[in-house]
Amino acid sequence: MKLAIVLVLLVIFTLVFHFVSPWWFTPLASNWSSIDFTVNVTFWVTGLVFIAVNLFLAYVVFRYRYSPKRKADYDPENRKLETSLTLLTTVGVVLMLAPGLFVWAKFIDVPKNASQVEVLAQQWHWSYRFPGEDGVFGKTHAHFISDLNPMGLDPKDLNGQDDIIVEDNQLHLPQGQPAKVLLRSKDVLHNFAVPQFRVKMDAVPGLVSYVWFTPEKLGVYDILCMELCGIAHYAMRGKVVVETSSEFKVWLAEQPTFAQSQQTATRDLAAGKSLYMVCASCHGQQAQGSVVSKAPALAGQHQSYIVRQLQHYQQSIRGTYEADDLGRQMASMSSTLPDLKALQDVAAYVESLSHINSPATIRNADVKRGEKVYQNCARCHGQEGEGNLALSAPKLAGLQDWYVRRQIHFFQHGLRGGHEADYFGNQMQLLAKTLNSEQAIDDVAVFISQMKNNAVQK
Amino acid sequence: MKVFSEITEKSWLTPSYTSPLEYSRIEEGIEIPVNKKPVLVILLVIISVFFTLFVVTFIARSQYPDFQALAGDYWQPFYNPQRLWLNSSFLLASSIVLEGAVYLLRHNKVQWSLLALGISLLLALQFIASQLLLFQYLINLGFDYASNPANSYFYLLTSLHAIHLLAGIVVLGWLLVYVWRSNGRKIRYEGISLCALYWHYLLVLWIFLVLLTTSSPGTYAFIAALCGVTLN
Amino acid sequence: MAIVDAGTAIADQPAHMHEPTGWFTQYVWSQDHKVIAIQYGITAIFVGLVALVLSGLMRLQLGFPETFHFIDPNAYLQFVTMHGMIMVIYLLTALLLGGFGNYLIPLMLGARDMVFPYMNMLSFWTYLLSVLILLASFFVTGGPTGAGWTLYPPQAILDGTPGADMGIILMLMSLAVFIVAFTMGGLNYITTILQARTHGMSLMRMPLAIWGIFVATALGLLAFPALLVSAIMMTLDKLLGSSFFMPAIVSLGEKLDYAGGSPVLFQHLFWFFGHPEVYIVALPAFGMVSEVLSVHARKNIFGYRMMVWAIVAIGLLSFVVWAHHMYVSGMSPVFGYFFATTTLIIAVPTAIKVYNWVLTLWRGNIHLTVPMLFAIGFIFTFTHGGLTGLFLGNVVIDLPLSDTYFVVGHFHMVMGVSPIMVLFAAIYHWFPLISGKKLHDGMGKWHFWITFLGTYAIYLPMHYLGFLGVPRRYYAMGDTGFTDTSVQSLNAGITVSALIVGVAQLIFIFNLIYTVRNGKKCERNPWHAASLEWQPAVYPPPHGNWGDKLPIVYRWAYDYSVPDVQQDYIPQNVPQDAINELSKPRGKSL
Known part of the structure; x- marks a missing residue:
């Protein structure tokens, strides 16, 4: 008795939960409404079966509860009933499978006009590459990977020279343009997933997989890694910015090509040293830092990190909060460095100093x-x-x-x-x-x- | 189809002790006899699955560009797999002698049979020893375990085969000692004949492995195409 | 080969010749299938409790992040991995097959013991060794592996993943040892079922529990080699530097010495084992729950033949669906069509089983005993879990849902909660046979209600987190553009339910201990069951099970409420004449 009531209540609870739950698909931002449609079909079919089976179960538990006066039926099999249930189930399965396979055919078949973008995954961040003006990606291999060439492009491949390298976690895509995303990984399995786009695919070291979609809604969406990739798996995030095609073109033009990224300007240490004199008042002559002025040691720190942080200060990315008074101070100090070259020189100078440990x-x-x-x-x-x-x-x-x-x-x-x-x-x-x-x-x-x-x- | 009729029986219709299917062992109080051979057969099926899976991965892996087959070109070690076939002959001999031992045992020539068992064991050990020498030879040639997947597979598959053979040697040796200790009075005929079956199986498996690992890249490509193995 | 001659076929000898005498041979180095079953059971339940605690710790982190400083991302991933592996392999597989398989096969078939008792004993001790190796990995440098229970390379053996040195090696070793143990046990189960059935026990007179165990064992024997193969190859990649699964890799800025291997190849091998593994767990549960439903509803299994064929069909199909775990793995997407189709086909025999369980209850006379509560609870949880499987099996729906909490919710309903409901049903049901005592009813009911409702409160919401897109195996969600604080509150709620369910299992453990120590002897065959295992004269049955003479089987295992027979069940070993004497002749419905 109790069990029958509970079964009915569970069915009701499930339905109520389903309809009032605020946790549901994020609003779709791509062309894959057909996936949502297939989900809905499956929901209807399975939902009906769920309700029917469990309500019937509840009825049976109630109706045929133990009574000493009654004897159970002897009912070894019933061909007709079994066959019709089997057929009914088959119909349900076909109903769910057919749209699924149709949509899958669309998923495999990438539109001809799709533009290509490569996503390179590594522990634990993303970087991106566009094929550049020639529309062809340069060849890559793991053994080309170096600090200067983190995406592992073949330096001799002419197709690769104009490839556009995005060493940032933000990917920009134009609205309404089908995008074929080629996925590579440097180290372990990763998975490129954007919940609002519905589709996802693993990035596997040693091969190139792909996924395609058309971003249809303007906005900024999270990219999540959805294949366990080590301890910082949960912190492997990115962003995809869907913008109008003119905005996108502007953004793309700002990104360096591969050839540009390979040019290493010589750093002018002497210039760096004279620029550093301003910094030295707080950070110390040897960049050893100072507990009095609450300035960290800088000596020996890698220049790319120092450049990045200085840029962050300059662009109000770091040192903006009221509570971070030292950061705000640093933000204003950073503006004394006029241009990128100055940043690079001073950073190179700082790196060349040798570090002294403080107690x-x-x-x-x-x-x-x-x-x-x-x-x-x-x-x-x-x-x-x-x-x-x-x-x-x-x-x-x-x-x-x-x-x-x-x-x-x-x-x-x-x-x-x-x-x-x-x-x-x-x-x-x-x-x-x-x-x-x-x-x-x-x-x-x-x-x-x-x-x-x-x-x-x- | 006996199995088919067995699993379509409407067993609730026949509340008697003779179901429509014939049962020979129906006398009350008689224990059910057990035949050991099927166990070995099932075990051999499992071992076959085990090796088949390796072979499937081998074929798939052979289609990757870095795979350097061990045969095909004249400078490859198994361009002429003479040495490997020489080793194989030890296993073949061991198998034949073991079959002879079973034959002698069946004809009650226990002394001779024990001798044959001993020779068979020694031949099997000789096979493993010459395999180890072959490993050494390959390593000296510069074909290390890790330098190429073809090498890795060769060492791996042949070692796994040797481990199976060693397990057999332990069991057969134990049976030999058992018969010896009882001065030939207690003879484990069933055990020894099952060992022989196991030996023949390992021989067939071995020949298959040799043929596989000494094939040319073209053959692998053909098999792969046949199995529909694609990269990724 | 060692296996073949390891023991003497017991049925060759009369019962009295192998009766153990000392306490040690009787309870420790025992070759009696019943003692081995209990050894398996206790060990499996013990590691299961370890895994339960791990899941509690995991849930604490997810429900209340930034609270417990001993759970760092390292530890979290290790908990996830060990929880999964222990539950699937060392608890469910071992308890269902090593425990119940061992206990029930000879008794249900009228055999004196397994065909190779010595090998059976070795199987348990090898299993224990594998458990010890597994537990040892908690105490080595770096701790156990945190690669997820799927152990995907390359990450399982690279820095950046917890336990990538000793942890993963011990894990793979333990699995290899487990597979050896399983093979020894499995050969025994198969040959015993094929050869040692007593007089009159035709295949179709076997209870469904045996069918389930039989097919599951066959699956295990054919599927575990795939796991062994992948474990061996990965170990070699790790230790000797071969490149079976390892392509050229730049790991954390360092170029490694691998080239050309394929991580996807590992996944194929793993899931060629992994999917049948689902049914290795599910099929014995299907079988055992059928027994419980039939006995406590006082009604024969509806559509017995269909049930048998469904078990066999599911077993066969389970070998051709593996890649549905890999829709988004980067394998050739063309496979999607094939595997989506086979996967949805497997829904048909599975659905038939559900219908037939419900139709077994229909027009029955249902005693809502504790085992029956768990069995009906199983129908509910399994229906739910099975239906959500249709989402994931349909390849396009897998695109948004794969690797989210939907998957976690789905497989916990279908192969976590459901088999465990059956295990509880089975323990409450067969405990009188095993110990001669009935487990305490009141405690059993509390245990059922908390477990049944609690687990639903855990897993139903998880599906919805999955729809939202919350990824699994995340140590913390942090801030995203698509989740708000409600996700955190929901997670906290799930954690509270999980902790309640976890603690409620103590009721069960206490009930076991309490009953063994203080329980009263119960009557013989307390559920009035017809199947053969309840027919021995003494509970627990003595060594050799059947005294001097083997029982003779005259009927199928489900003669309940036979028309024109007064007693509402007829044991399998009662001949027709005895019934004719007892009551009026049976009608033509027979």
């Missing part, structure tokens, strides 16, 4: 425990704290403990890394939250500050 300032920290905590950081920042260019992870070894602690707090509380253009900051926000006791932060900060800063970056 620990945090008491009651356990370095041993800090070392254990650091193991998670080491995945990106390196076992020796040397940083990892391929992952855009800065050098940490020897940073002052108070500075590390402050930055972790900033990341945790959204004072740093929250801006959508600061992808690695976004990622660091997610990862900083794994340190959820003050003690752990202190331990790891002191451990980092005591690491020897002579390790060579990967």
